[in-house]
Amino acid sequence: MAEVKLFGVWDSPFSKRVELALKLKGVKYEYIEEDLKNKSPLLLNYNPVHKKVPVLLHNGKPISESLIILEYIDDTWQQGPPILPKDPYLRSKARFWAKFVDDKCIPAMWKACWQKGEEGEKAMEEANDALEFLENEIKGKRFFGGDDSIGLVDIAADVIACRNGIIAELMGVQFLRKDKFPNLCKWADEYCNCSFVKENQPPNQKLIHHYKALIQASTSSKSTK
Amino acid sequence: MADGVVLLDSLCSMFGMRARIALAEKGIEYEYKEENLEDKSALLLEMNPVHKKIPVLIHNGKPVCESLIIVQYIDEVWKDNNSPSLLPSDPYQKAQARFWADFVDKKVYDAGKRLWTTKGDEIETAKKDFIKALKLMEAELGEKPYFGGENFGFVDVALITFSSWFYTYETCGNFSVEEHCPKLMEWVKRCMEKESVSKSLADPKKLYDSILFFKKKHGFE
Numbered sequence: 001m002a003e004v005k006l007f008g009v010w011d012s013p014f015s016k017r018v019e020l021a022l023k024l025k026g027v028k029y030e031y032i033e034e035d036l037k038n039k040s041p042l043l044l045n046y047n048p049v050h051k052k053v054p055v056l057l058h059n060g061k062p063i064s065e066s067l068i069i070l071e072y073i074d075d076t077w078q079q080g081p082p083i084l085p086k087d088p089y090l091r092s093k094a095r096f097w098a099k100f101v102d103d104k105c106i107p108a109m110w111k112a113c114w115q116k117g118e119e120g121e122k123a124m125e126e127a128n129d130a131l132e133f134l135e136n137e138i139k140g141k142r143f144f145g146g147d148d149s150i151g152l153v154d155i156a157a158d159v160i161a162c163r164n165g166i167i168a169e170l171m172g173v174q175f176l177r178k179d180k181f182p183n184l185c186k187w188a189d190e191y192c193n194c195s196f197v198k199e200n201q202p203p204n205q206k207l208i209h210h211y212k213a214l215i216q217a218s219t220s221s222k223s224t225k
Numbered sequence: 226m227a228d229g230v231v232l233l234d235s236l237c238s239m240f241g242m243r244a245r246i247a248l249a250e251k252g253i254e255y256e257y258k259e260e261n262l263e264d265k266s267a268l269l270l271e272m273n274p275v276h277k278k279i280p281v282l283i284h285n286g287k288p289v290c291e292s293l294i295i296v297q298y299i300d301e302v303w304k305d306n307n308s309p310s311l312l313p314s315d316p317y318q319k320a321q322a323r324f325w326a327d328f329v330d331k332k333v334y335d336a337g338k339r340l341w342t343t344k345g346d347e348i349e350t351a352k353k354d355f356i357k358a359l360k361l362m363e364a365e366l367g368e369k370p371y372f373g374g375e376n377f378g379f380v381d382v383a384l385i386t387f388s389s390w391f392y393t394y395e396t397c398g399n400f401s402v403e404e405h406c407p408k409l410m411e412w413v414k415r416c417m418e419k420e421s422v423s424k425s426l427a428d429p430k431k432l433y434d435s436i437l438f439f440k441k442k443h444g445f446e
Contacts (some may be wrong), residue, residue, distance in 0.1 A: 065323075068323045084277070
């Protein structure tokens with residue numbers, strides 16, 4: 001029985017965070033793909049409260065919620081680069097910005113992609129406001145974790161960096177615009193070029209196919225109403 | 226005030242109360258500044274430009290925002306002060322504590338808010354959700370004296386502050402927490418025996434009066 005297992009979904013940004021953290025620390029794990037339309041009894045047993053992925057199973061004990069899992073990985077495996085800084089103040093800042101990505105950036109960006117009309121426009125404004133704060137935070141730094149190291153916030157914001165191109169191409173929504181967010185764009189380029197990030201993204205064609213199917217389903221469900 | 230600790234807060238805030246409890250647990254002297262949330266101070270806007278919310282802990286001139294992040298900061302900086310760590314040292318136990326504190330923020334807070342800000346059917350839904358969330362917390366507590374085990378810990382800090390809002394929630398939703406979660410109410414009484422808690426929590430009836438006043442003022446009724 002593998003010591004470390006990860007229950008995830010291949011296109012989930014939250015599962016992806018955990019995979020990246022495990023790879024960063026050089027932790028061997030068994031990956032189990034979940035079907036969210038037909039959740040496995042194991043998943044429901046390991047995360048009875050939220051019934052969501054990702055769930056990390058370590059020595060038979062489950063940990064849920066991606067940012068909590070990331071901190072667990074950092075606390076447990078001392079090898080590899082640290083995901084959080086040692087200094088309590090810098091740790092508090094990392095936690096703050098990771099939470100900001102989850103609470104403000106990702107929900108607004110998701111709505112801006114999928115909701116049309118006035119709601120979509122309002123969401124786009126919120127997304128831009130949120131990205132503006134990130135833009136100011138990354139100024140003068142190579143990564144959110146510092147000049148040498150990818151950290152909690154970089155991994156949390158992986159989806160912002162890595163899916164920007166696909167979302168712009170397929171959905172016509174460009175979040176990381178060079179004219180608006182030059183520093184964030186620079187960070188995204190640097191981040192996406194890191195070998196362990198590049199090597200651990202979902203296959204591009206699979207992602208394109210998946211987004212096209214989602215777009216089609218969304219359009220046809222709207223037209224049948 | 227270079228070495229000083231300042232807390233920007235608001236009396237009724239269950240989030241602010243968490244910071245107060247953590248500081249009291251560690252025996253930290255600090256300056257408390259009450260914010261008028263309808264007329265936020267220049268200091269608050271400067272220290273928390275992103276959310277413009279309390280609580281904000283200012284330590285050596287540097288701000289820490291978000292209540293659970295503040296509590297962890299206090300626990301890490303003053304780790305050998307006065308009382309056992311609020312967070313367990315074991316990584317798995319620590320992750321579980323963070324999970325349940327996060328659950329309080331996601332589920333207990335949200336349902337509670339709906340209880341005093343909505344009407345009619347929405348209140349009934351909020352009541353069901355609130356009781357369901359509390360029952361899950363009660364199950365997690367089990368037979369332990371505290372969520373932290375033998376010692377008052379992170380999850381205790383995260384949840385106990387909501388007890389000052391129970392009267393408000395019960396009155397708005399017309400129900401009794403004790404009736405649905407008697408073990409949790411025993412835990413509340415146990416926590417209230419701690420000075421760090423009893424001195425940090427707002428009086429429930431006064432809190433309810435403030436909420437009524439707020440609701441009237443903003444045409445919420």
